[in-house]
Amino acid sequence: MSLPAKKEFWQAVALSADVGRKPWRVLLDGAPIVLFRSSTGISALFDRCAHRLVELSTGKIIQGEIECPYHGWRFDGDGRCTAIPGHVGEMPHYRVRRYHAIERDGVVFVAVGTPSGEPYLHCMQGKDVIVRRVRSSTQSTVIDAAENILDATHTHFTHKGLLRGLSAKRHLVRVEVTGGEGWVEACYTGEERQQGLISRLLEGERTKTIGRFRYPGIAELEYWGKGGLVLATTFHLRQADERTVEGVGWLIGQRQGGFGHLKALAFKPLFNIALGQDRRVLKSASDNALFPPQVLPAIGPLDFLRRDISAIMDGKMPSAATEPSVHQIEL
Ligand code: FES
Ligand SMILES: [Fe+2]
Structure with missing residues (x-):
């Protein structure tokens, strides 16, 4: 079969309306992802601060960057740490994982790998x-x-x-x-x-x-x-x-x-x-499937x-x- 692996597919994870001025957390196959509006459009990062691993989604968006609520480290839409409040001198390099993200027809799509082409939307796509x-x-x-x-x-x-x-x-x-x-x-x-x-x-x-x-x-x-x-x-x-x-x-x-x-x-x-x-x-x-003995439906x-x-x-x-x-x- 020549279909690309699942990670190369766009997956619908949220509605555009979910991601407003505040960040929005979603889970994709067990991975926490924070969605927010950065200066380059919709961004998706692994929802864990590089510093003490706090959920970035509980922080704020400031000028298109996400600010961790613990010590205020900031990350841009690509996941690069851009500010460490109180630090004087050259910025060290820290980053969190970034995912590909796009919005189509009011829905936010994320891909774990590198998707090719446009996401499939719905069965009446392009119709009136x-x-x-x-x-x-x-x-x-x-x-x-x-x-x-x-x-x-x-x-x-x-x-x-x-x-x-x-x-x-x-x-x-x-x-x-x-x-x-x-x-x-x-x-x-x-x-x-x-x-x-x-x-x-x-x-x-x-x-x-x-x-x-x-x-x-x-x-x-x-x-x-x-x-x-x-x-x-x-x-x-x-x-x-x-x-x-x-x-x-x-x-x-x-x-x-x-x-x-x-x-x-x-x-x-x-x-x-x-x-x-x-x-x-x-x-x-x-719930009921969890009781032993394990059986197949x-x-x-x-x-x-x-x-x-x-x-x-x-x-x-x-x-x-x-x-x-x-x-x-x-x-
Ligand atoms: S845990 Fe995020 S800034 Fe310290
Ligand atoms: Fe039903």
Whole structure:
């Protein structure tokens, strides 16, 4: 497989709005990173003062440099120490690690290595759509959180009434699983309009639903109607620390005059309710997994994407790339 290593990828770590006049701390694969606005734009440094290792993110930004709250050492956007208050004479050289950082469409991206090219943003990138940006955190792993977003079968239980109706009625649905280097998707057709609150408020007739995973940790959902895309979401997931997944993403709606904006406004709070419901089950699974004996979760007959998500995360080609499959399920 010729995809570059994960460290060479831009990873979404924060919303631009998070990084204002104060520094903002994020965790990326267990590493603390401080984001701040320096004289050269957005900067990302290892969040640890070179002197006594205090969190720089608890300090202040002064003229585009970050000042440690302990003895006031200052670091510029490249991580170079520029001031040691009280010191007379030539400045000794100290520095903290700097990461590549950029902002695109209201989101801050950081790369651990040297990224090439532009970050992937969302599934409707470049189209005339309405977007809302969201950030959330869940006690889980990237694979469990990604699978949760893409899993159509939990909605009847976890999101009863919100994404699905209250009745137990199901419909025969066709699922087509395809994939390629760094991605796998499931496309659901034949579904009747969903009876949950979100669908009734925001959707007309649905023609297809697509759930897609992209390397290294991107989960996206697309709801298509007769007139094209209705709603979509792209979530960039990353392991913050061992037990916490953070997601930064976009909620995307079709532009339909003022109505589109109203829908987009309604989508976010409803989406947040769904997120809370998912957070509860994921935390339950994460806590419960710790009890001995250690077991692997079962991959059931409807878990079409799990093995391929895990292959993609390991940098391998998903099996759906060479063997696309079609299934019938009741949804
Ligand atoms: S610990 Fe940061 S200045 Fe001393
Ligand atoms: Fe869910």
